[in-house]
Amino acid sequence: MMKLTYNLKLEHSPIFRSFLISYVLILFIPMVTGFISYYVSSDIIKSSSLEASAMMLNQSKDVLDRRMEEVENITRQLSLDQELNYVLNQQVDVDHYDVYALWKSWRNTAAYSLTNTFLEDFYIYLNNYHAIFTPSGVYVRPDDFFDLYHYEDVDPVQWKQGLLGSIHRRETLPSKPFIGNGKKSNVITYLQSIPFDSFQHSLGTAVILIDENEIAKMLERIPKQYGGWAYISDKDGHPIARVGIDDAQIQAMNIPQLISQQPGNIVEGETLLISSKSTYNGWVYVVGLPKSIVLKQSVFIAKVTWTITISTLLLGIVAALLFAYRNSAPINRIVSVFREQTGQGSYKGKNAFDFLQGNISDLLASQRSLEEELKCQLPLLEDAFVKRLLKGEFDSLQEVQTLMHSLPSMKLKRETGHVAIIRINGYSGLVSQEIIHELNAARLLIKKCLFDSSGVFQLNVTDIDSDKIGILMTLKEEAVHLEAEDMTDSLSGLFEQLREYVKEEYRIQMTVAIGGSFQSLSDSSRSFEEARGALDYSVFMEEAETIWYRDVIKESTTYYYPIDMELRMLNAVKIGELQEVHRIFEQLLAHNFTERQLSAEMVQQLFGELKGTFFKLLQHSPFTDQAVSQGLKARIEHLQLSASLDRFRHDILELLEAFCSRVLKKKEDSTGEMINKIVDFLDQHYSDSDLNLYKISVDVELPEKYISQLFKDHTGENLSDYLEKIRIKKATDLLFNSQHTIDEISQYVGYNSAHAFRRAFKRVSGVSPSFYRKTVN
Template sequence: MLKKKLTKTFRKFLLSYVIILLFPLITGFVSYQVSINVAKSSSIESSMLILKKSKEILENRMMEVERFTRQLQSVEDFNEHLSATAESGPIDLYSLRETSRYISSYAHTNDFLTDSYIYLKNYNVILSNGSVFFRVDHFYELYHYNDLSFDQWKKTILEGNHQGKIIPVRSYTSNKKDLSVITYVQSLPINSFNKPLGTSVITIDHRKIGSLLEGLSKQYGGWAFIADNEGNPLTMVGIDESQTKKIVEKLKKQAGSTNQYLENGTMLISAESDFNGWQYVAGIPKQGLMEKAEIIKHMTWMVTGSTLLIGMLLCLFLAYRNSTPIHKLMDVVREHIGSDVSKHKNEYDFIHGNISNLISNNKSLKSELTSQKQIVKDSFIKSLLNGEFPTQQGIKDRTEQLEVYFQGDVGYVGILKINGYGHMENKEIHDELGAARLIIKRTLTELEPTIVLTDLHSDKVIVIFSFNREKEKDAANEIKRIIHTLSLSMERAYRISISAVIGRSFRNYLDISRSYHEAKEALDYTFTLMDGSKMLWYKDMEKENSIFYYPIDLELRLVNAIKTGESHEVNQILEQVFRENFCERDLSPKIAEQLLEEIKSTLIKTFDSNMYQGSDQSKDLIKKVLQVQLKQEIKQVWKDFENLTEEFCNLVNKKKRETNDHAIKLIMKFLEDNYSDPDLSLYRISEKIGLPEKFVSQLFKEQLGEFVSDYIEKIRINKASELLVTTDQTIEEISIHVGYNSAHSFRRAFKRVLHVTPKVYRQTISYNDGTINSKSKKQASS
């Protein structure tokens, strides 16, 4: 079986689907590469942005520090103390303390200035945080560099000449706390290069600067540091001092490049300050740089792998599904045609060749059927003329099927006879008459395309003229015009003489047979009273009184109408027989008696049919028929016939109703017992009841006014609504219980019938019945 599935056709389909599958995979791979590069670039840009933002913030803070030292000179009291000499008198302690407090309040506007102090050389005092230290050694005990003695500190820091000098990170004790600080030192006044009068010292905890760089470390797991213009590290995060010096040297060698890679794959990004020449450097590890890219990578491979797997399964399925019909078609062709595949290049060539032959044969068959269609149509017209159809609807269905179109259900039937040939019979005469009939029919079709035509013997053509009821009054004149035009045309062009006889008008399709037989009767009349190209209407013909009118087709129509219980049709036929025999003719009593016996015989045969044979009702009706005698007035006789047929039709209709009622009861019981079957269908019902599907559907609609499918749906929804209220079953369980394949289709049907969803219905009914209140009470009591 596997070998059969892996045929050449299957492999070709599979290969084409795999090639199609490769296109989105290649596109996905290209998209993956682009996404990796974009993610990598995004990480670098994000890191660079953080680094530059940190640089910008730190530069602003340092500018504020420098601005602080410059603004000290604008404080008048401070300048007086800074420039005071021994001749100025004793120190104004209060003024000095207030100046210290004023400077301290300004310093609190920047967290970089909170640990600042000012040394006044002339007083040998230190101003710090609103306090005044008159003994510098006491200040040193609280705030000092761990690697500088008091004398070194005083000489290098307090008494040295500094012009905005930055001292790199050093270990520092601040009020017994160990810190690492960066120091900004400025001699006062600012432009005093040789003899400074004081010094402003600002110690900045390197963690405050490092906090600006923590974003890089937290986001990517990297490191960062800031180095001054001499390469000394000012602050660092995630890296030690020895490593920073190597990196600074590397940056100096490759000056101008902002992005570089270290040996371990770490991305090195840097930015140089235009304000003070500091280097801001950050390192992003490879794993941090590719973090987003790794997510994209894993997702891409996962999606690609699943897509490839599903795609291959789908390719196999589609290849199998699309190759299977070809295999089956080949099997059918081989079975019915017997052609050998090996004689063809491939399966398609095999199918193409055989189907081409089939199409060629089909065209030949179609051509043959087309030629036979006219024969079938002609056969239908003859059956219609002979009254072989019992119902009007049956005739309509047949006309639509055979494309025989009438303008309306009223009209006349006529017979056209080719004159001059008498009873001559030979091949030449037969051919001439055939040609003449063909010419007559073609000419009539040109005059009126909707005329229905058929041949009668070798020298006659039957014509059915049909009209809409609105044109019924002008129908006779229109027929005269057509026949007159036809006669002139035939005479002048072909020297063919024709006679026309027309029956009385018909007012439904079942009357066509009667009009035809009247035309035939009028045709017999023309042998003695008609010569040349003339036209005779049946109504103008003198009736013979020695023959009664009761043709066999009319008798058959009467029998069929009685058996089907169509009392109106029965009365019409009886009225036609009565009018024709007793209004149009003057029958002798003997002939009238014969007609009466014929009709009685017809009624007795019909009343004693198989369905009612031997029944009391049938016997009673037959007895009444036998009692009808011509001794009564003829109208009374006909009235008796109408009453008897009416009684029998009522009996037939009653039997129909009983049969139909029984069938309806069987159907309804079957539906009630089997509504939970999801495969319940019209076919199953008709199979169970033993009646045709179409009859079951029409009967159900006529009796109950709704379709079977709607009735089944109502049963299911009624049962479902009951279960929703009386049980705790879920909607899915109820849908299966009442015969639905899915809860979705059940919900749609429920909403369609009751205009609410099952859930809302259950909640509404439960609420109205007090269920919710009772549940609430139970919960409250528990």
């Protein structure tokens, strides 16, 4: 429910809307390109269809022009025919016809009907004979011919006067209903007076009857292809031939006027009109094509384009929502975290990006300010570190090393050296403002001279008191080969030279006390205490000088077991640092049995102090368990002081090892339990794509860095690699036992994208998921 509420809030967030609007705008770019491509292709298809139809129309026009030109040539040949001219120019006796001349002339003209399909029906009227030649015979009485061949709406008188009795020059009559030998048809009539150049008086008339269907055949391939119509009109607009349309429809559509106003290609309603005019005889050729048929391919492209566009739009919107959610969710979470952490005092900003930029800039500025402040505090931190180190306030050597590496000036090349204390003489018991100022100035001068003459030593100096300076001295990197005896001589020479210099230049007298050498920084507190003891002993000396602890300790008869050494040993045992425990105990033995000559009573007291240390350990975890406590307590009570130093060392170390072993075992058990808890958490939540160290740390209640290092130390592999193996193992089971797609499996096992899943699968398994599925199946 909470996740659903978060998703609903996210969908209404400005960041989500910004991403969504950006993706949708990007989505519209290819859509606009698709629309432009569609309209361009539609125009191209329309243009190509019209061009093809116009080309076919012009081809038909050219063919018909040639056929009509052939008709004209044939009439010209008729006018030049000698036999026909002979008959036409004869003086005819009404009672006596030259039958032979007629027959011979008819025989010559009848052959012309075979040269052109347009000449299948023609006749020649001879004025002098009042006879008519046809391909099938000769009619000496025109009325007999009219009875068989005549126009429906023309009477004999009109026929004789209008057609036979008039002069015609390449004249074409529009299509008219015609009855020929009992059959009805529509014919176009071509008239030419003979001879060809007759202007006032003709000898005869050649009449060629062209069946309208013969002309229509040349136009019908265009309507057949697109399902439209076509027709031809003469230069006066009278129909010559038509296919798929009648005269009433032509008049209703007012096509002649449209063509005359806008020749070429025009659109009238749902019809595309294509027209062409013959330059030979002025005929107008018109084709009407249904726009839906001509643009059928364009309509198909439109359907495909719209289908793809709508599908792409829907898928694109879904993808835009998904990407907008995926990309805005992390930013929203960051913004939420910033607002929770910074509260009302955070930078508001105009939008989320401005908000993040402003707050991150503030954080960086704050960080830089903190860094600068930290640089200013570094000397104080280093001084505090040296003070704590000398006073033995660190619990373990690991703590010392961790803090030392965080301080730039404290990166000591060698952890062996000495601790010295310088006391400014002549101010004991004197306290006033002037004295304090003098001591401050004296300490500064001594420190300056000390650093100037440090030589092979790396010095870390801190003020112990108003008149005392503590010095932690270790060798520099180039002098790590220096032997202990040489180092002692160098220290003695350094401080003697320093004492003489400040005495002569600044009239400052000082005493230097140097403790014994230490082999570890955690042991420097012991050297510091030794230097302090030697400094206390210096009050019994008449003249201030450089005092070594080793020269003073021989006069002491008490055992050596300071509280700071006991605390260091307790801390080392409690964290299981057996090596450190051994080192501290060996120092204790060296101080008491090598550098000192202890009486039996002092040895007994030292032994009692050590047993007391063991009893103190029993009060701390992990020794509070009753079974463990009883066993260790019994061993402590049975511990006896031996007269042999080796036996004494063996018994104490054996007991110390028992305590450390218990600590290490408890650590190992606790670590194993923690590792098991981490592994169980990973097994249960591997499918969470947002799984990270923070979530694991919350569950197991440990810091993130500690979890990562603990897992690596215990298992030998990184936690992220182990999680990847779990996910790939689950994925291989799904690839083998389910029909889920690879994208579905990638989401199920916790990957944000199929691409990341494929890369991880190939990195772990050596093959791609698809190849693995094919192999196992």
